[in-house]
Amino acid sequence: xxxxxxxxxxxxxxxxxxxxxxxxxxxxxxxxxxxxxxxxxxxxxxxxxxxxxxxxxxxxxxxxxxxxxxxxxxxxxxxxxxxxxxxxxxxxxxxxxxxxxxxxxxxxxxxxxxxxxxxxxxxxxxxxxxxxxxxxxxxxxxxxxxxxxxxxxxxxxxxxxxxxxxxxxxxxxxxxxxxxxxxxxxxxxxxxxxxxxxxxxxxxxxxxxxxxxxxxxxxxxxxxxxxxxxxxxxxxxxxxxxxxxxxxxxxxxxxxxxxxxxxxxxxxxxxxxxxxxxxxxxxxxxxxxxxxxxxxxxxxxxxxxxxxxxxxxxxxxxxxx
Amino acid sequence: xxxxxxxxxxxxxxxxxxxxxxxxxxxxxxxxxxxxxxxxxxxxxxxxxxxxxxxxxxxxxxxxxxxxxxxxxxxxxxxxxxxxxxxxxxxxxxxxxxxxxxxxxxxxxxxxxxxxxxxxxxxxxxxxxxxxxxxxxxxxxxxxxxxxxxxxxxxxxxxxxxxxxxxxxxxxxxxxxxxxxxxxxxxxxxxxxxxxxxxxxxxxxxxxxxxxxxxxxxxxxxxxxxxxxxxxxxxxxxxxxxxxxxxxxxxxxxxxxxxxxxxxxxxxxxxxxxxxxxxxxxxxxxxxxxxxxxxxxxxxxxxxxxxxxxxxxxxxxxxxxxxxxxxxxxxxxxxxxxxxxxxxxxxxxxxxxxxxxxxxxxxxxxxxxxxxxxxxxxxxxxxxxxxxxxxxxxxxxxxxxxxxxxxxxxxxxxxxxxxxxxxxxxxxxxxxxxxxxxxxxxxxxxxxxxxxxxxxxxxxxxxxxxxxxxxxxxxxxxxxxxxxxxxxxxxxxxxxxxxxxxxxxxxxxxxxxxxxxxxxxx
Numbered sequence: 116x117x118x119x120x121x122x123x124x125x126x127x128x129x130x131x132x133x134x135x136x137x138x139x140x141x142x143x144x145x146x147x148x149x150x151x152x153x154x155x156x157x158x159x160x161x162x163x164x165x166x167x168x169x170x171x172x173x174x175x176x177x178x179x180x181x182x183x184x185x186x187x188x189x190x191x192x193x194x195x196x197x198x199x200x201x202x203x204x205x206x207x208x209x210x211x212x213x214x215x216x217x218x219x220x221x222x223x224x225x226x227x228x229x230x231x232x233x234x235x236x237x238x239x240x241x242x243x244x245x246x247x248x249x250x251x252x253x254x255x256x257x258x259x260x261x262x263x264x265x266x267x268x269x270x271x272x273x274x275x276x277x278x279x280x281x282x283x284x285x286x287x288x289x290x291x292x293x294x295x296x297x298x299x300x301x302x303x304x305x306x307x308x309x310x311x312x313x314x315x316x317x318x319x320x321x322x323x324x325x326x327x328x329x330x331x332x333x334x335x336x337x338x339x340x341x342x343x344x345x346x347x348x349x350x351x352x353x354x355x356x357x358x359x360x361x362x363x364x365x366x367x368x369x370x371x372x373x374x375x376x377x378x379x380x381x382x383x384x385x386x387x388x389x390x391x392x393x394x395x396x397x398x399x400x401x402x403x404x405x406x407x408x409x410x411x412x413x414x415x416x417x418x419x420x421x422x423x424x425x426x427x428x429x430x431x432x433x434x435x436x
Numbered sequence: 437x438x439x440x441x442x443x444x445x446x447x448x449x450x451x452x453x454x455x456x457x458x459x460x461x462x463x464x465x466x467x468x469x470x471x472x473x474x475x476x477x478x479x480x481x482x483x484x485x486x487x488x489x490x491x492x493x494x495x496x497x498x499x500x501x502x503x504x505x506x507x508x509x510x511x512x513x514x515x516x517x518x519x520x521x522x523x524x525x526x527x528x529x530x531x532x533x534x535x536x537x538x539x540x541x542x543x544x545x546x547x548x549x550x551x552x553x554x555x556x557x558x559x560x561x562x563x564x565x566x567x568x569x570x571x572x573x574x575x576x577x578x579x580x581x582x583x584x585x586x587x588x589x590x591x592x593x594x595x596x597x598x599x600x601x602x603x604x605x606x607x608x609x610x611x612x613x614x615x616x617x618x619x620x621x622x623x624x625x626x627x628x629x630x631x632x633x634x635x636x637x638x639x640x641x642x643x644x645x646x647x648x649x650x651x652x653x654x655x656x657x658x659x660x661x662x663x664x665x666x667x668x669x670x671x672x673x674x675x676x677x678x679x680x681x682x683x684x685x686x687x688x689x690x691x692x693x694x695x696x697x698x699x700x701x702x703x704x705x706x707x708x709x710x711x712x713x714x715x716x717x718x719x720x721x722x723x724x725x726x727x728x729x730x731x732x733x734x735x736x737x738x739x740x741x742x743x744x745x746x747x748x749x750x751x752x753x754x755x756x757x758x759x760x761x762x763x764x765x766x767x768x769x770x771x772x773x774x775x776x777x778x779x780x781x782x783x784x785x786x787x788x789x790x791x792x793x794x795x796x797x798x799x800x801x802x803x804x805x806x807x808x809x810x811x812x813x814x815x816x817x818x819x820x821x822x823x824x825x826x827x828x829x830x831x832x833x834x835x836x837x838x839x840x841x842x843x844x845x846x847x848x849x850x851x852x853x854x855x856x857x858x859x860x861x862x863x864x865x866x867x868x869x870x871x872x873x874x875x876x877x878x879x880x881x882x883x884x885x886x887x888x889x890x891x892x893x894x895x896x897x898x899x900x901x902x903x904x905x906x907x908x909x910x911x912x913x914x915x916x917x918x919x920x921x922x923x924x925x926x927x928x929x930x931x932x933x934x935x936x937x938x939x940x941x942x943x944x945x946x947x948x949x950x951x952x953x954x955x956x957x958x
Contacts (some may be wrong), residue, residue, distance in 0.1 A: 205888060333544040339500055340539075341559045341610060342532035351558070352547050359549070431594045 141412040145405055147250055150183045177203070190405065199406035201421060204398045209406035212391060218292050219387035222299070223376045226307035227314070228369055235315045239322035240349065246327055254319065261366075266375045270309040270382040277305060289385055303400035304384040306325045310375040314368045321364050325357040356362060359430045366422030370415045445617055445650050446474040446497065451510035453496060456937040465508065466492050468674040473548040474618070479644060479651040481665030481682065483658060483697070486850055489674040490654045494620050497652070498537045499527045499743045515617065533563045536611030536649075542603035546595040552606055552869050553591030553914040559613050571764035574613065582639060600758060601632035605639070612643055613868045619644075620652045625660055626876070629758040629906045631950040633657075639665050656879045658701040670694045670761070701880040708884055708892045712914055713749040713898055721745040722867050722900055723769070723781045730768035731773035738764045740924040746868060751901040753895055753915030753932060753949060755908060761924040762904045766870045770901070785814060785859025787869035787899075792877050793853035797845040799950045803856055804841040807831070834889060835868040851882030858889065867895075875907065887914070908951045912936055 157173040158165070174180050178189065193200060199209035242251040255405060261269075290298040329335065338348045377389035389406060395403040427434040452725055453467040466832040467489050474480050477817055482490050495501050497512055499519065512519040519527065539545045546555060553575060560571045579587035582605040595603055604624060611619060621640065637660060637843065644651050655661050661668055661682065668685045670678040671692065678691040689695040700708075722741060728742040738761050746752050756762050768775040792795050797806060807827045811818065818826065828838060834855040845853055854874060861869050871890065875883035893899050903915060909917055911932060917937050920928040922943035939945045 333539060333541055334547040336500055337537075337539065337545045337607065337610070338547070338558070340498055340531055340535075341562060342528045342530070342538035343558060343562045344528060347562070352550070355549050356547065367440075430549060432596050 123427075123434060124433040127424070130420060130423050130427075131425075137416050137419075138413060139191075141410050141416070142194065142330075142405075143187065145412070146187045146190065147183070149401055149405060158254060190402075194406075194409055199409065202395075202400055202403040204400045204403065209403050212403060213388070213407060213410055213419060216386060216388045216391050218299075218372070219303070219380060219385050220376050220389070222267050222292070222303050223307045223310065223380065223385075223387065224369070224372050226303055227298070227311040227372045227376070230311040231314045231318050231319070231372075232365075234311075235318040235322060239326055240354075241318070242323045243326035243330060246298070246323075249425055251323075255323070258316040258320050261312050262320070264313065266310050266313060266379050267382050269312055270306065270379050273305055273309050274382070302383075302385070306376070306379045307386065309382075310372055310379050314372060314375075318364065318368055322357060322361055325360055327355045329353040355429065359426065362422050362429060364428045366418050369418050373411065373414060376385055395408035444473040445513075445515055447513040448472050448493070448497070449511045449513065450511060451493070452502075452503055452508045453492060455504050456476065456506055457504075466505070466674050468670075470510070470674070470676055472669055472679065473678055474652060476617075477644075477648055477650055478666045479641070479653055479664060480667040482652065482654045482671060483656060483661055483668060484671035485656070485697070486882050486896055488671040488772055490671050490709065491622055492674075493671070494622050494652065494654055497618075498620050499531060500534060500537065503801075507553045521895055522943070526886055527757070529563075530615070532559050532611075532615050532619065533614045536614070536616035536619045538604070538607050538611050538621045540618065541627055542600050543627070545607055546603055550594075551591065551594050552595065552598075554592075555595075555606070556610050556613060560612055564914075565615060575609075578609045578613050579606075579642070582606075582612075583635070589941065598715040601628055601636065601951055602744065604628060604632075604636055608636070608639060608643070612647065612649070615647050616649065618650050618652065619695055620654075622654045623656070624653075626655065626657060627724070630908065630954060631757045631946060634825065634950040634953050635659065637954075640664070654832040658686070658698065658880065663954060672696065674842060683753060697880060700884040707771045708888050710767065710888060710914060711895055712751055712891045712916075713895045715747055715750045715916055717747055720747055722750075722783070723779070723786075723902075724746045725769070725780075726778040728768060728775055728777040729781065730763075730773055732764075732773065737776075738924045739768060739775070742924075742926055744769075744919065744926065746900050746902055748867070749894065749898045750917065751891070751903055751915045753911035753918040754902060754904045755906070755918060756921035757906075757944060757947060758792045760921045760943070762921055764924070765901065766872050766904060767922070769870060781868070784869040785866040787858075787864065787866040789854070789857050789861060789869060789871040789874045792875040793850060793857050794845070794877075796857055797853055799845050802842050802844055803831075803848075806845075806856060806860055807841075807863055810860050814864055816864070826863060832860040833862055835861040835885075850878050851885055854878060854882070854886050855889065858886075858893070862893070865897075866899065868902065870904075872900045872904045874903075875910065890914075908947065909955060920947070 155169045157177060157179060161169055161173060171180075178186060181189075190200065197210065199213075201211055202209050205212055219279065237270065242254045244250060265323070281418045289302045292299040306327055335348055335352060336354055341353075379390060380387035381393075388411070392407055394400070395407065448470055451467055451470040452465050454463050454465045456463055458672050470489070470493055472480075482493065484490050492501070492505070496505075496507065497514070497519065500922075501507075507520055510520070514530070521528075522530075553572075556575045556578070557571050559572060565571050565574070575591065576587040579590055584590045584605065590598075590606075595606075598606065609623075619640075624640070626833065627635055628636060637891055640651065640653075641664065641833075643649055647805065653661065653665055665682050667679065668682050670685075670691065671674050672693055678689070678694045680690075683768075685694065687696065689698055721747040723744070727741055727742045728739055728744070729737040729800040730739045731737040742761075742765060744765070754762055754765070764773070767773045769779060806829065807830060809824060811826075812822065827841070831837060831840065836852065836855055837861070840848070840852070840856075845856070848856065851932070858869075874890070875886060878886060887910060890901060891904075894901055903911070905911060915932050916929065916933045919926055920935065920939075920941055920943055928939065935944060936948065939948055
């Protein structure tokens, strides 16, 4: 047992190191990218009428005159101690700007993920029971269609359908979670659904073929020869084995959902990270921009890390290699 | 000959089965009027070539027929109850409790995510054993019976931590756990080496006697059947065409087809017309390795200082039990895995033929594509006419013709696929072909054909072969020299006659003892 524990710890340690390395690389690349693209924060902040001396003074104040690598190291030191600097445009700490917008983005992502799992898994299980039957064919066809339509188009269609024909949704009604949690969640459901739909289609397609593959496996035949019932075989053999591969897909889906929410919140006019990101790009607000990219990268990398750990938990062959 | 003193536990009565589709509602039957009974306590063998309907018969009895299979007539009576008309729920109650099944492939027949103990416990839970301590005791005693002296340590392991033979023991344990009256074994030993095969057959025989089990034993390994079964039935094209006591059937076959099957299985060089090339051992070897070490990760080398010589025109036999490093050696020679030490080869290409012709060919492509692929890989540019000429000559050499060129692998039989794999080797006209268990996934008739093909190529083209097989009988027949491997080393080498009559190494003695036990003394 101790040998196994040791191996598990080593697996965990390797994965953690990978996570840190990825994070460093991503942050460096963002920083490098932003120092290459044209546009100067000081110039934009002071407007077109500023004199070169004023701009130079502000550049010194912001530390923009130092070499990029020094700027990066300074920024990195801040980032790992929780200080992402101060937004040039908003004159507020980047951390608090992000914290203020985060609930919308995270909330939408969580709701969308729950929708993906709750809708796609049962459909996949039902479809895979009798592949080729009418129900399976309808689900697969709908899956193809939904997969092909981008989320912002779906958002518009959903808004038109629910607001105009069903009259159950008002665009732009939003309350922060601290004020009215009910309304907060209510306002996120439709946009979350718009993000989730293509991902439901994708996860459904994937899970369906994974389950069909497992259904045809030799150990399912063995389990049948042991007299196990279909539901028992599904729960104890087929689903756990399908999950091994679906964990990786789900982590991809989750990071896609995160990206999708940035766009969809624009359509639904929600105060999430997406709008903040756009305005930061427009105003060349480097501290805010690099802070946000760093934050999103952090979330994504942690998601992948979690997926790796879960895959190890789900499959002893990965863990005990 | 029916014996009225016996009671019959299973009666299959005029059973017919087919796979009807909407386009073809009345296709040719897969099982055609199959009729036999199994006596209480006997071991009944069922032999026949691939596709003869052996497995389908077994699955019909076990209630594990594939999607689309329809029983079109007849009945299956188990202990007086008709299985064909029984509800799915009642069949489930029988499955695992009164009828146990052991499958061919132990590597994939266990859920890779489930510990062995849990896997076995499931059977007991499914059949209503509620007491956890009782389940544990029952599992431990069963594991001891199937040959695990320390069951507690096996319970917490995962399937991938066990060898093929150990997994087959676990599967036997799971099938025997509820002491079923009938145990169906579908090729339970064909993926195991000779030593393990003998052990598994011994175990099954013990279980049969001690637990009063009846066994239906399906195999294309006639020597296993000979030593194991009381009676044997022969299947061909969905019908049972011959049945008799094992001794009578195997030593004095009355049926012409049975006689043919036996001849093929015996692989007698005179009857098959096998003739190999003469080898001149004074010539310098075509392939020489010196202190060859190789493995799958840097830390652990599986091969240990292997010195191997293969002479021109020679068929060199390589034997050893599973996991001895035979396949690793071929991979190192073929350059598929990294190695240290020398490999000197006098030609530029080495051909390779592997065990499983199904997974070696790309299902998406035609035979023509497969045959042009080696040329592309070797960077050989030929004109269209030259390529076509070479493809046809390779195809003719392996006994196929141009009508196969546009077919895809799934439209060929196992033997034909193995021929395509050999033709792919011949495209580059190599001086050496490495053949890793080329017969073991084929039935006796196809194996005999492929064996004849290999000796023909050896004689006519002078191609050398490194032939890896767990069938010592084949080595005896066609390889003048043999090499024995154990734990990554060559432990014995020399003339086949010498080694097979008076082996010196422990590994060779073990292999030959097992072989003798399995095949008798011929």
